Amino acid sequence: MLRFVLKRFAYMIITIFIVITATFFMMHSIPGNPFASPKKLPAQTVKNINKKYGLDKPITTQYVLFMENLVLHGDLGESYQYPGLTVNSIxxxxxxxxxxxxxxxxxxxxxxxxxxxxxxxxxxxxxxxxxxxxxxxxxxxxxxxxxxxxxxxxxxxxxxxxxxxxxxxxxxxxxxxxxxxxxxxxxxxxxxxxxxxxxxxxxxxxxxxxxxxxxxxxxxxxxxxxxxxxxxxxxxxxxxxxxxxxxxxxxxxxxxxxxxxxxxxxxxxxxxxxxxxxxxxxxxxxxxxxxxxxxxxxxxxxxxxxxxxx
The missing domain is CATH 1.10.3720.10 (MetI-like)
Incomplete structure (x- = not known):
């Protein structure tokens, strides 16, 4: 029975990893800017926002940082639309x-x-x-x-x-x-x-x-x-x-x-x-x-x- 449980548990961990990875890259492949608005923001403002949320880094670097925060700290990040409010708290x-x-x-x-x-x-x-x-x-x-x-x-x-x-x-x-x-x-x-x-x-x-x-x-x-x-x-x-x-x-x-x-x-x-x-x-x-x-x-x-x- 222990072997049966461990085998199922290993399958579960692998599946969760695949789901998280696929979801991350699919979300970041969606065209458009989450900070787009009818009124164009100044270029420096957009640059500062991207830097704050790490969006100026390569996608692979963003993925590594996200997985590191998730695995080590259980942190899912901060909301873009509600600054200061974390996804975990939501x-x-x-x-x-x-x-x-x-x-x-x-x-x-x-x-x-x-x-x-x-x-x-x-x-x-x-x-x-x-x-x-x-x-x-x-x-x-x-x-x-x-x-x-x-x-x-x-x-x-x-x-x-x-x-x-x-x-x-x-x-x-x-x-x-x-x-x-x-x-x-x-x-x-x-x-x-x-x-x-x-x-x-x-x-x-x-x-x-x-x-x-x-x-x-x-x-x-x-x-x-x-x-x-x-x-x-x-x-x-x-x-x-x-x-x-x-x-x-x-x-x-x-x-x-x-x-x-x-x-x-x-x-x-x-x-x-x-x-x-x-x-x-x-x-x-x-x-x-x-x-x-x-x-x-x-x-x-x-x-x-x-x-x-x-």
């Missing part, structure tokens, strides 16, 4: 907001999706199954920003049940979380339905039913444990979506999260913030996949045994 202030909103949506989507998928499988070709599949089709067909606008209209404008926008407590997260969770519910409901139907058809399930195993025990001990394994694999990448999936929703509901800040920094060409945010999300994604791989190895010994033979 992420530290904004990421918890996005994490709370995205985490709530992921938990809601995962839990309801699993439950609805199991119900649809056990009630195959009945009205419960058709209802769940209808919800799943809606969740896939309706974009989150369209659903967000509809929820805002009905529950804030029409009936004034929830606040229209802003951030200030649990009630402010309900509509944004629902907007994001519907797609997740749809994915897991469809996925669990097909997995459960396949598991239910296995011989050991029929044997358990013949022995008089209760419905609850059958679902929990036999069906759920075997059918949920592929869903756990999907859960890893979606942890990173806690942050990336909130970008548009945060703008619609005026939520002060990292997604809304990222969108504004793209328009302002604030390269350090864009680069730092991208690296943050990429590292979170890679680490989440690594954790899921390790958990998968613990849950199913066959995976680490086959991995050790390679």
């Amino acid at each position: 992420i530290a202030q904004r990421a918890p907001v996005s994490g709370e909103l995205g985490g709530e949506a992921l938990i809601l989507g995962f839990a309801l999706g699993i439950i609805l998928g199991i119900v649809a499988a056990f009630k195959k070709n009945q009205w419960q199954d058709y209802t769940v599949m209808f919800i799943a089709i809606l969740g896939i067909a309706i974009p989150s920003f369209v659903l967000a606008a509809l929820l805002q209209y009905f529950f804030t404008v029409k009936f004034s049940v929830f606040p229209t926008s802003g951030w200030g407590g649990f009630k402010y997260t309900i509509l944004p979380a629902l907007s994001m969770a519907l797609g997740t519910i749809a994915v897991y409901a469809r996925f669990m339905r097909s997995n459960c139907i396949e598991v239910i058809g296995q011989d050991y399930i029929m044997t358990a039913e013949a022995k008089g195993v209760s419905k609850v025990a059958l679902v929990y001990k036999h069906v759920l444990r075997n059918a949920i394994m592929p869903a756990i694999t999907m859960l890893g990448p979606q942890i990173a979506m806690i942050f990336t999936g909130t970008f548009v929703i945060e703008v619609i509901f005026s939520i002060p999260g990292i997604g809304r800040y990222f969108v504004s920094c793209v328009s302002d060409r604030d390269y350090p913030v864009i680069l730092g945010t991208t690296i943050f999300v990429a590292i979170l994604y890679i680490i989440s996949v690594f954790v899921v791989d390790v958990l998968y190895g613990f849950i199913d010994p066959r995976i680490r045994l086959s991995g050790g033979k390679k």
Whole structure:
């Protein structure tokens, strides 16, 4: 098992290095000047700004300095548009907001999706199954920003049940979380339905039913444990979506999260913030996949045994 974990960890470090390197050079290959403005700045002013941020150095030197600060100090640099404000502080202030909103949506989507998928499988070709599949089709067909606008209209404008926008407590997260969770519910409901139907058809399930195993025990001990394994694999990448999936929703509901800040920094060409945010999300994604791989190895010994033979 130790060999399996170390191998996955090495892959994770290599992938993170590649992502950081590729992101850095792609960001600096974008044409244009982050300090461009309608009014042309004096040449000496532009020169001083470039010198302050190290933009007058060769691109390879900038890369080496960036990696040195990142690896040795964990420093992602300073914002161009907000002098004195570091990228680290921006992420530290904004990421918890996005994490709370995205985490709530992921938990809601995962839990309801699993439950609805199991119900649809056990009630195959009945009205419960058709209802769940209808919800799943809606969740896939309706974009989150369209659903967000509809929820805002009905529950804030029409009936004034929830606040229209802003951030200030649990009630402010309900509509944004629902907007994001519907797609997740749809994915897991469809996925669990097909997995459960396949598991239910296995011989050991029929044997358990013949022995008089209760419905609850059958679902929990036999069906759920075997059918949920592929869903756990999907859960890893979606942890990173806690942050990336909130970008548009945060703008619609005026939520002060990292997604809304990222969108504004793209328009302002604030390269350090864009680069730092991208690296943050990429590292979170890679680490989440690594954790899921390790958990998968613990849950199913066959995976680490086959991995050790390679």
